[in-house]
Amino acid sequence: MVYLHLLLATALAMLLAQASPLYWMLAFAALYPLFRLGGLVNGACRLYAMRIEAGTTFICWFTYQVFSASMNVAKMVLSPHRQPESAVVRVPLQTRDKRLVTLIGCLLTLTPGTLALDYWSRTGEMFVHILDTRSIESATGSIAEIERRLMRWIQPLGGGR
Amino acid sequence: MKEAMAFAGSILILLGALFSLLGALGVCRLPDAYSRMHSASKAGALGAILILLGALFATGGHAWFNVFLAVAVLLVSAPMAAHIISRAGHMAGVRPKVGPLGDALERAKDRSSNR
Incomplete structure (x- = not known):
């Protein structure tokens, strides 16, 4: 489904304008309602549309998180008399899939105040270093x-979990 | 249009340099190795990404493929490097300076080695 979408977007962009990334992205976005409509009759189409929505939301949310992480560090650095109160906490993860755990660890490090320290696959727990336990609520x-x-992006229907 | 692009590019590069500077200051100022990794991975990665986006604007979108590749590599490598350095540090016995919540990893290691 994703290949079909990519192919159609490329064709549309080349047909109407030229194959530059801006027009390509516009074509990609313009084709989305088509898949949304197709989802009314076809289950695979509906799943794909849900994935696009969840993926777009995730990317926007994550960009915001990366910015707020840097602002958080900047605030910590610039406030002169404030020493951070760090901790290492143990977080149980729902998933046991190693690829997903790697991805979560990577994303975790880029979000504010957390740093993936270790993962024990035996117990399914991740150890996370928290920069300041006072500024992060939980x-x-x-x-x-x-x-x-x-998980909403990767398995929109819950994936049997 | 071209001038606006160049202006946006300069602003982005300036912002990126500012974030990189803040990250470097954080490496100097924060108390222990783990907090320093926070500063180096987050602010450093965002600074580099902003500089790359500035370069994208300054070239008028010609370098989009290079910028895309570089941003992808940065997003993968910066957290990986921070994770590996801090994990190696913990294995080598560098103790984090912790507040009242303590060090759960050390406790868990103690427990499993006592067993």
Whole structure:
């Protein structure tokens, strides 16, 4: 389904304008309602449309998170008399898929105040270093949110879990 | 249009340099190795990405493929490097300076080695 979408977007962009990335992205976005409509009759189409929505939401949310992470570090660095109060906490993960755990660890490190330190595949737990336990309301909550949003993208129907 | 692009490019490059500077300051100022990795991975990666986006604007979108590749590599490598360095540090016995919540990894390691 994703190849079909990519192919159609390329064809549309080349037909109407030229194959530059801006026009290509416009064509990609313009084809999305087509898949949304196709989802009314075809299950695979509906799944794909849901994936696009979840993926777009995730990318926007994550970009915001990366910015706020840097702002967080900047605030910490620039406030002169504030020493961070760090901790290493243990976070149980829902998924046991090693590729997903790697991805979650990578994304975790880029979100504010958390750094993936170690993962024990035996117990399915990730150890996370928290920069400042006072400014982050609940580390476990924020990690669970990453996992939830990522799973909505990868398995929009819940994936039998 | 061209001038606006150049202007946006300069602003982005300036912002990226500012974030890189903040990351470097953080490496100097924060107390232990793990907090320093926070600063180096987050602010450093965002600074580099902003500079690359500035280059994209400055070239008027010609370098989009190079910029895309470089941003993708940065997004993968920066957290990986921070994770590997801090994990190696913990294995080698560098203790983090922790607040009241403590170090769960150390406790878990102690428990599994006592067993």
